Amino acid sequence: MKRQKSAAARVKTRDGGEMVPESLALGELDHRLGYFLRRLQIWVFQDFIQTLGPMKVRPAQYSVLVVIEANPGRSQAAIGQMLDIERARLARLLHELERRQWVTRRGARSDGRSHALNLTASGETALAKIKRLAEQHEFHLAAYVGVKRHRQLMDLLRDFG
Amino acid sequence: MKRQKSAAARVKTRDGGEMVPESLALGELDHRLGYFLRRLQIWVFQDFIQTLGPMKVRPAQYSVLVVIEANPGRSQAAIGQMLDIERARLARLLHELERRQWVTRRGARSDGRSHALNLTASGETALAKIKRLAEQHEFHLAAYVGVKRHRQLMDLLRDFG
């Protein structure tokens, strides 16, 4: 797992050793929130993918499964709008979840165009495991940034919008 | 520009109109910092790319230009380690910056393997414009999340690591 660099951060060498790289000036990156946001976000994805490794689930798949469980029977359009996943991409993502027999798509009664999304029984079982691993990931993240900062960030980001 | 959804957020329809989507339950995403981090990060990239559109510069290119300017003559390995850009990807990214005649790579005296990176005169000129646009983007971001929250997030994320 890569860690955010600080003056004393270490970097892995290719034979498994470690070294302390000379620290370089950030320039105006030091005033770009996006830079720091991006660095943490990359760490989060890497840890998430690693922690969820046993279930082979990526962040986007996880978010779709959670939202289907919380809103069974909704259409692809509804789920996609909520998660800002483009419908072409969501179609492919659901095809994979259907292949793994975690999700069903059946034609909606009310509108012949839309597909109602639901979890299968094995999808529910898988998601239970997945949610336990996601919880583990959240603990990793809290430990990485500090429990207090974790709570502060959550409050700042969740309340806005 | 896509905006973070809230209960009253609007979504564009394909003919340019707008609608208010029914709000769906987040499920446990409401307790995942990564989810909120990711949403803001996507907004940041979209606004950055749009704001920097006149110069056709993407976030990774911007960060490399800024760090080369702040640390002239350093090697690709040094820049890549600092920004966590994989060396294969950095090689291609620099090839593009070299093609635009913004960056030079010349063999380092001390080590025949490494390339010293520098901005050209026109690279400096371009970067001056780019930095003005990046500053604009930062104002957009501060307006989007609120000036106070922007400062709080910056403090929380910059000080850690």
Added chain:
DNA sequence: TATTGTTATACTCTATAACTATA
């Protein structure tokens, strides 16, 4: 005409591996 969902294409980013040249 517009929307839902599908398929296809293209470009960026990420992750590897194989290769060269230097050390």
Added chain:
DNA sequence: TATAGTTATAGAGTATAACAATA
């Protein structure tokens, strides 16, 4: 033998466009 850099490949994510079926 390890490192600096290059090239190539594959997978995910993003952004479009074109299409069929339905509204």
